[in-house]
Amino acid sequence: MQADYSDANVAHWCQQFNIEPSADSPWLITWNDGLQLQHKQQQALWLQLSFTDGRIGHRTQQAKFQSEPVLKAMKLKPNNQAMVIDATAGLGRDGFLMASTGATVIMYEENPILAMFLTEGLARAAADAADVTERITVHCANAIKALPTLTADTIYLDPMYPSRKKSAAVKRDMQVLHTLLPPPGDADDLLESARQASVKRIVVKRPKTAPVIFTDGLVGQQKAGATRFDLYAPLYPIDR
Numbered sequence: 001m002q003a004d005y006s007d008a009n010v011a012h013w014c015q016q017f018n019i020e021p022s023a024d025s026p027w028l029i030t031w032n033d034g035l036q037l038q039h040k041q042q043q044a045l046w047l048q049l050s051f052t053d054g055r056i057g058h059r060t061q062q063a064k065f066q067s068e069p070v071l072k073a074m075k076l077k078p079n080n081q082a083m084v085i086d087a088t089a090g091l092g093r094d095g096f097l098m099a100s101t102g103a104t105v106i107m108y109e110e111n112p113i114l115a116m117f118l119t120e121g122l123a124r125a126a127a128d129a130a131d132v133t134e135r136i137t138v139h140c141a142n143a144i145k146a147l148p149t150l151t152a153d154t155i156y157l158d159p160m161y162p163s164r165k166k167s168a169a170v171k172r173d174m175q176v177l178h179t180l181l182p183p184p185g186d187a188d189d190l191l192e193s194a195r196q197a198s199v200k201r202i203v204v205k206r207p208k209t210a211p212v213i214f215t216d217g218l219v220g221q222q223k224a225g226a227t228r229f230d231l232y233a234p235l236y237p238i239d240r
């Protein structure tokens with residue numbers, strides 16, 4: 001993986017994630033009290049992760065008291081001790097919410113730039129929310145190979161979905177992901193692999209009108225606004 005950067009702080013992080021300096025990259029990584037990603041041609045496409053203020057911080061506070069749809073689908077109530085695998089961590093918003101309820105969250109993110117932003121964002125968040133961040137582990141790896149070997153209560157999958165035509169309606173963070181990442185295509189393999197894990201169930205986040213990934217093992221659905229959570233049984237359920 002390559003990116004354009006020069007700052008010493010950025011170089012320190014990029015080296016850890018094997019991200020090579022390259023002036024040819026469409027993305028510039030800078031340091032602004034934390035890592036910042038900027039598309040060179042499209043000013044509106046930028047990213048900096050913040051878990052403890054802004055929207056996520058607000059949702060985290062709320063999550064302690066009232067159920068977010070994702071927490072309801074995951075059956076995560078405040079002060080739980082669940083073990084969750086967030087196999088498509090992305091920007092870590094859902095996983096951070098889950099950890100804020102008390103769950104231990106193992107994150108997998110295969111894109112090195114996103115895994116680096118996630119790890120650095122969580123390191124910064126530790127100053128204000130160490131109780132949450134200490135329950136989160138990030139693996140920069142493809143989850144498909146790992147999942148069948150893992151044991152947990154629940155696996156969460158939020159695979160990328162092709163971007164809608166009305167791109168103005170898509171939030172900036174998601175526009176960055178759609179531009180940075182290759183077209184989505186591994187949802188079937190992810191779910192098939194997740195069903196081989198030793199878990200109680202698998203929760204898949206989808207747009208409300210999207211078709212299910214497949215029907216084998218589908219045991220329920222929960223709708224919330226524009227989102228739907230498809231609930232799957234594993235092939236080898238465990239009793240934790």
Ligand SMILES: C[S@@+](CC[C@H](N)C(=O)[O-])C[C@H]1O[C@@H](n2cnc3c(N)ncnc32)[C@H](O)[C@@H]1O
Pocket residue numbers: 087088089090091092093094095108109110111114141142143144158159160161177181186190
């Ligand atoms: C829609 S985003 C997830 C957003 C996330 N739920 C959040 O709250 O920010 C999907 C992410 O899954 C990652 N991904 C897709 N397939 C993967 C795989 N097989 N292993 C690990 N990560 C994967 C993509 O790189 C992308 O960052």
